[in-house]
Amino acid sequence: MRWVEEFRDPRAIRALADALAAATTRPWTIMEVCGGQTHTIVRWSLPDLLPPAIELIHGPGCPVCVTPIAAVDQARALALRGDVTLATFGDMVRVPGSAGDLLSARAEGADVRVVSSPLDALALARARRDRTLVMFAVGFETTAPATAAAIELAAREGLDNFAVLAAHVRVPPAAAMILGDPARRVQGLLAAGHVCAVVGTEEYPALCERFAAPIVVTGFEPVDLLAGLLACVRQLEAGRAELEIQYRRAVRPEGNPAARAAIARVFAVADAPWRGLGVVAGGGLRIRDALARFDAARRFDLAPLAAAAAAEDARCRASAVLRGLLRPPQCPEFAAGCTPERPLGAPMVSSEGACAAYYRYARRHESA
Amino acid sequence: MCLAVPGRLLERWLGPGDVAYGRVAFGAVRREVCLAYTPQAEVGDYLIVHVGVAIQRLDEEAARQALALWAEIDALAVDEPASDPPEGTGSR
Numbered sequence: 001m002r003w004v005e006e007f008r009d010p011r012a013i014r015a016l017a018d019a020l021a022a023a024t025t026r027p028w029t030i031m032e033v034c035g036g037q038t039h040t041i042v043r044w045s046l047p048d049l050l051p052p053a054i055e056l057i058h059g060p061g062c063p064v065c066v067t068p069i070a071a072v073d074q075a076r077a078l079a080l081r082g083d084v085t086l087a088t089f090g091d092m093v094r095v096p097g098s099a100g101d102l103l104s105a106r107a108e109g110a111d112v113r114v115v116s117s118p119l120d121a122l123a124l125a126r127a128r129r130d131r132t133l134v135m136f137a138v139g140f141e142t143t144a145p146a147t148a149a150a151i152e153l154a155a156r157e158g159l160d161n162f163a164v165l166a167a168h169v170r171v172p173p174a175a176a177m178i179l180g181d182p183a184r185r186v187q188g189l190l191a192a193g194h195v196c197a198v199v200g201t202e203e204y205p206a207l208c209e210r211f212a213a214p215i216v217v218t219g220f221e222p223v224d225l226l227a228g229l230l231a232c233v234r235q236l237e238a239g240r241a242e243l244e245i246q247y248r249r250a251v252r253p254e255g256n257p258a259a260r261a262a263i264a265r266v267f268a269v270a271d272a273p274w275r276g277l278g279v280v281a282g283g284g285l286r287i288r289d290a291l292a293r294f295d296a297a298r299r300f301d302l303a304p305l306a307a308a309a310a311a312e313d314a315r316c317r318a319s320a321v322l323r324g325l326l327r328p329p330q331c332p333e334f335a336a337g338c339t340p341e342r343p344l345g346a347p348m349v350s351s352e353g354a355c356a357a358y359y360r361y362a363r364r365h366e367s368a
Numbered sequence: 369m370c371l372a373v374p375g376r377l378l379e380r381w382l383g384p385g386d387v388a389y390g391r392v393a394f395g396a397v398r399r400e401v402c403l404a405y406t407p408q409a410e411v412g413d414y415l416i417v418h419v420g421v422a423i424q425r426l427d428e429e430a431a432r433q434a435l436a437l438w439a440e441i442d443a444l445a446v447d448e449p450a451s452d453p454p455e456g457t458g459s460r
Binding site: 001003004006007011012015016018019089116117118119120139142143145146149153156157194197198223224227246248249250251256258259262 | 423
């Protein structure tokens with residue numbers, strides 16, 4: 001088992017594409033929730049292999065993209081205080097806020113560091129006890145365990161110069177919101193494999209039943225995506241609406257109990273604003289009161305994100321892209337006024353953003 | 369941020385506060401990973417890692433079953449005349 005090559009095997013891809021064509025008798029609209037899956041779909045030109053009756057809609061599953069602009073503004077303001085070192089993931093430093101991105105704050109003298117893990121930010125806090133280190137932490141249930149680990153270690157070590165500006169969001173409530181939309185076009189969902197690897201799948205059967213939609217927990221390689229689509233289409237064709245796990249090598253129904261327990265110790269479920277979707281009930285995580293000293297929002301008395309307004313660049317159509325109403329190449333600014341080098345909005349910045357996926361892999365379709 | 373490629377655990381050790389850490393290879397790239405949530409991970413296991421923390425150990429038996437699904441589909445189609453020769457990768 002080499003774990004990647006087998007799931008990119010051209011013969012497997014062809015066999016699954018043929019099986020999908022044979023299984024499809026009617027038009028179906030299916031959303032892949034996760035931006036990592038969007039990248040696989042676009043990179044491997046999977047829509048070209050699908051029967052024309054199947055329409056894929058790209059979901060909001062890019063944590064950088066759904067982070068409210070107000071959160072970027074708060075991070076930027078903290079970075080510019082002078083007494084704070086702000087650490088965050090590489091994708092976040094180039095997301096435009098109302099008054100510029102975090103890189104431009106660095107040009108103005110702010111101490112902004114790029115880290116690949118909240119644990120690296122914790123190491124920076126250990127090394128410089130005279131400065132407050134704020135980790136600007138975004139992400140789904142996949143990154144929340146790392147943030148929880150950093151906060152628990154900081155508590156254990158008494159690292160009082162460490163704090164987290166947390167913009168963590170939860171996927172199942174957003175999936176419920178998408179399926180419950182009265183104008184919904186989506187008939188089936190491919191759920192995000194790695195989110196489920198952490199939190200499990202216990203919340204999904206109720207959603208399948210309530211919204212009469214099949215949900216297939218799917219992996220990230222082309223064979224995974226096609227097998228997930230095949231399972232979803234077979235359910236739709238048979239009139240079934242059940243939870244299925246395609247990505248069994250990583251997803252157990254109970255998820256990862258140790259990681260879930262850490263998330264529950266550190267965070268409480270809270271309503272949270274998602275860019276594009278608005279405030280999602282139960283759609284985010286807030287640091288628990290017992291750990292409030294590690295919460296940058298409370299330490300620096302920041303406004304709740306749900307109440308903080310921030311101006312988007314009027315030219316950016318990110319909200320429509322994130323709701324599956326607009327394909328990136330349909331945006332007038334795509335690859336013209338908006339590129340990864342000079343992005344107008346987060347979906348063009350992030351390694352999981354739909355606009356970046358089309359820019360990187362599918363511009364040839366547009367020039368054809 | 370969401371690195372979807374699995375990595376192989378090369379070595380593991382106990383860090384400060386008795387937290388397990390390991391060195392994980394993602395192709396040619398190696399990095400240190402926190403194993404706090406996958407304490408059962410053994411050297412040689414493949415792990416899913418997000419932002420420096422392993423979130424799950426991959427199950428080889430489940431992977432083989434997933435691959436058997438398409439192999440079954442492929443076997444059903446094998447009697448039909450192939451439009452072009454299979455690009456055998458020897459992975460079956």
